[in-house]
Amino acid sequence: MSARDIAAPVLLVAVLAVLPFFASGTMLNFLVSALIVALGAQGWNLLAGFGGQLSFGHAAFFGTGAYVTALLQIRFGINAWAGMAAGIALGAVVGWVIGFLSFRARLRGSYFALVTLAFAEVLRILANAADFTGGAAGLLIRLQPGFGNLQFPDRGVFLWLVLGCILFVLLLTASIERSRFGAQLVAVRENEDAARALGVDVLATKLKAISLSAAITAAAGCLYMQNFLYLDANIAYGTWISVEVLIASIIGGLGTVLGPVVGALALHGLGEATKLVSGQITGIDLAIFGAVLILSVAFAPNGVMGLRRLFKGRAG
Amino acid sequence: MYSPEIIAEAVVNGLLTGGTYALIALGLTLVYGVLHIVNFAHGALLTCAMFAVLGMHLWLGVDPYWSILPLAAVFFAFGYGLQRFVIGPSSHGEDRNTLLVTLGLSIILENLLLAAFKSDTRTLGADTAFDVIELGPMLLSRPRLIGFAVALVTAGLLWLLLSATDTGRAIRAVAKEKLGAQLSGIDPRHIFAVTFGIGCACLAVAACLLLPTFYVNPRVGNAFVLVAFTIVVLGGMGSITGALVGGLLVGVVESLGGLLLGESLGQLGIFLIFILMLLVRPTGLFGARA
């Protein structure tokens, strides 16, 4: 990777990393929430932007990561860091399974979106009904601040942890963009048959993409759990997260490296601004998100990062 | 365990509810068949319709069954406008964009309703909800019976519209061959909007039929949208017969599932059928082979 590829991600993360030194508690809370969604969006963007498969059910991976780490800590007393690792691993497995079933059946476009939506809903219903996952009451992790427990009383430190993950994924995405896997993934997105004729194993490529995508979003789920310490089926597997990671990636710039992060910050910023104006009326902020999505598709299909390219005058 | 009478009753009630489900699915399958888009806003539009029926009853004192015609007209216009001025133009003709736009629309509608009405569940509170009619050993729900009858009539009218009127012919032409239809002087944008409007009108009728036996909250559409999708995928995207048969089938499955597994897991059965259909035969029982 060239210095130019690394510069922008590092710069963005550096700017955000400085904020804990003089930002208020509210501001830090906002950033942590927004950046957890950003991480989830990075996962979604890998599958949708680079791979061209739009999932409407990424909550399936987010929730799995969150539940796995919560259950391991609560029911089996396992260390939080190990729990997170397990959550990421199991998230990847769930991604692989859903991918295998869907891609083998050659599902694409709307059908793929539908089936991912259905899988997420199935998980939500199961998690809501099962005692093991705490049923409708949900799960609560005991408050025990400490590095070993992945609980930081200082929001700023947690922010750095989230930023660390985001930076890692930014660099990973940039390196994928420049790799053989990335080229093959994009080829599959553009034209599956042509890719096949050039020796690309389309199924294997898509499976790799969805597993990686799921792992990243599962990591976001784990971090969510460690931040809020409470989880229920609607938080874990609810449509809110599927929708937020989608909109964030789209308005930020589908298929770009920085898009999901920029988009998530913009989206949550917009949400906060809306709350200031409209008070605490539930739902107005999400309604605005929906409007932003439509406007984005209608007028700025390449998102914020795409607009940037327009100004720089580069082609396409 | 369960006596044959109870099972038979569940099956018949399932069929009756299935009629209304079929009506919901009809709009979805029609839109897919003509516009070739999956309308993710279908559930949210149904929720809007249900709130509209509720509003008519609570504030104007109009009985749900009398709301059928006026609301069908209003929602036809609403649907027409949505497709003509929002969905069509924003999508620039690309399928992927339409996917996102209808998703955005569903988010907007659902959350505006949430903001306006809070997440409380409301019911019509009418006594008619529990009216039963005796048919031999079975007790059939009167509202469901009415729902079934009206759904059949509506489906019949729809069939008549498509086969015997000029507009219907234009719709079928655009569905089969858009460019050819355009060259024959048909305006596809207008036809798309008309079709979408008809889909919404069907939802309005369905809402009137559902409200006596159902509750309303801003999320209720979600519950129905997956049912509608299951029906459409089961019956075949774009197939009207498929929507009808699929609706009846799903109605029965839901009824039996609810009887045997309880409410929440009964829903699961529908989802699993849905996933299974998508994986095994996405073109549905009646759809054209891909």
Place this chain on the structure above:
Amino acid sequence: MSLLSVNGLSRRFGGLLAVDGASLQVPAGAITGLIGPNGAGKTTLFALISGFLEPSAGSVEFDGQDVTREAPHLRARRGIARTFQIVQPFAGLSVRDNIAVGAYLRHPGRAEALVRAEAVAREVGLGSMLDGPASALTVAGRKRLELARALATEPRLLLLDEVLAGLNPSEVRDILPVIRTIRDRGVTILMIEHVMQAVMNLCDHVHVLAQGRMIAEGAPRAVCADPVVIEAYLGHGAADRIKAEAPHA
């Protein structure tokens, strides 16, 4: 031994037998032509050979190995490359990146793949268009891109599906030497073509497919004079009519 051996290949679509017991041998190092009237089943045959369709009967052997049921990407790895009749560039990518996808098959490293892509681009005459978007290419350019992408996979057998279709005579004239050079480098070529000038010019041997069946094969000139072939193209009795109208017998 033939590089490609197709034996009794058939493919049925419902009631229609698109390819009916077709057999052909493609010797290594030659340019073999596959001609026939429209709807004969030539592209279907290509799809069967390259793995995009499974045959209802018959077999395909490549370099002595049975590949009849092998997936397309595995055949590409063996060295069977194909172009598509309707060109399918990766629209969002540059010309270089398009070709690189093919180059990545044999060169996992990015730098190597890009170098290889550039070399192939120059070989087919796209050297000056490398950085531009593939979507900006003319029809002729896109045909060359199809060719380049397939070549980048370093194939042993190249299946060209009407690579000259849509090109004007001077563009055809310009691309013929490119194809010849590819063969001279050791790549075996099987080409579906309607442009007879190219068939006469390039092909060592020609097979004729009509209504799914192989009806003739041989040197280009002999095949084109074959009455059976003329009838397949021009209809029943055409051969006799042409003979009757010829000024000298």
